Amino acid sequence: MMRDKYKDIFEAGTDLPLVEDFYTIQGEGYHTGKPAYFIRIGGCDIGCRWCDSKISWNPKEHRLISVEEVVRKAVESPAKSVVVTGGEPSLYNLEPLCSELKKHNIENFLETSGAYEITGEWDWICLSPKANKAPVESSYKKANELKFIIFDLEKDFALAEEHAKLVGDDCLLYLQSEWSQYVHNIKAIVEYVKNNPKWNISLQSHKFMRIP
Template sequence: MNIEESIAQGVQLPVMEAFYTIQGEGRFSGYPAYFIRLGGCDVGCVWCDVKESWDSGKWPIFSIETIVEEAMAYPGRLVVVTGGEPLMYDLGPLTALLKEKGFTTNIETSGAYPFSGDFDWVCFSPKKFKKPHPSIYAEADELKVVVFHQSDFSFAEEHALLVKTTCELRLQPEWSRAVKFTPAIVDFAKKYPKWKVSLQTHKFMDIP
């Protein structure tokens, strides 16, 4: 099996970085977590803070055994698979091995590709730049919409109609526009209490 085939089958994956830290946003904010950031993304968010992740060809390819072995070196057993856009890859083999080794599996995704993998928590953050794949709506446990423009409030409501009723709804100010939009997000959540406010607490605390 060549590298292209092994990536297609999800047994090897391009990894931009992997690190043990504190989850800074969303439902698991404050939890120690091991992040696996996969390389590759074609969503093209203008405000993306990891644009270097977009080109998958820049990053080394690792077997899922190596990826999981490195995660096991740390005491925490919460893993967050992120990117880039992680659903560009078949995440079934990776999550199966993580589960076998006792990890809780979370994903952060734009939902732009068909859903794959066995995840305990799915954070779905849709983007206007690439339409989500329909498979994400039944899987999402958390809908997190980044507010960069005033129109993102209506964008959030549109997606809230499509996720399951148990899905948690969060609005998060884009970091560079937090001063402008945080008051509006607070007012929106107070008016529509099904929504919660999410902040990038790791940036306030300067946690990588």
């Protein structure tokens, strides 16, 4: 299992396999339209077939970078917030990264499937559950936002509702079409949200704008 093989790296959290980091505009969910510095961490053992970041699955393909270095690069940008994504960031001890970001008064947002215990102190946690591996119970309790990806219309609305039962009452709920299925799915998603107004729609606006 990946977590066993890279146990020392995952548990220390002082160095992380960096896939990419860049300053851009958040394109999805509650913080859509907000400028943010993205830190994409390598390593994922969930393996969604529609994943748009398969390059991030194998941590061995990405160089280890110290938390101090990646935060320094974020600080040098104009960003006032950082989004940590993956891969699956909950594989790692993220307390060192959170602590370093807080030293510079930078808001920290996490995007995770919640498949493992979430570590570190976060200003916002977007929980995006995956069918292949459900979130651990504590991830539901920490989520500020539940973002469920709709790929299969026949199955995924029901799955989204099951996950929505497990988050807190103040957690915001979003449905987002998987990008390759957008044209096929969007009308059904619109109708579903109109009929179930506890949900909101999230669009991958960065892809419509053609920005990273």
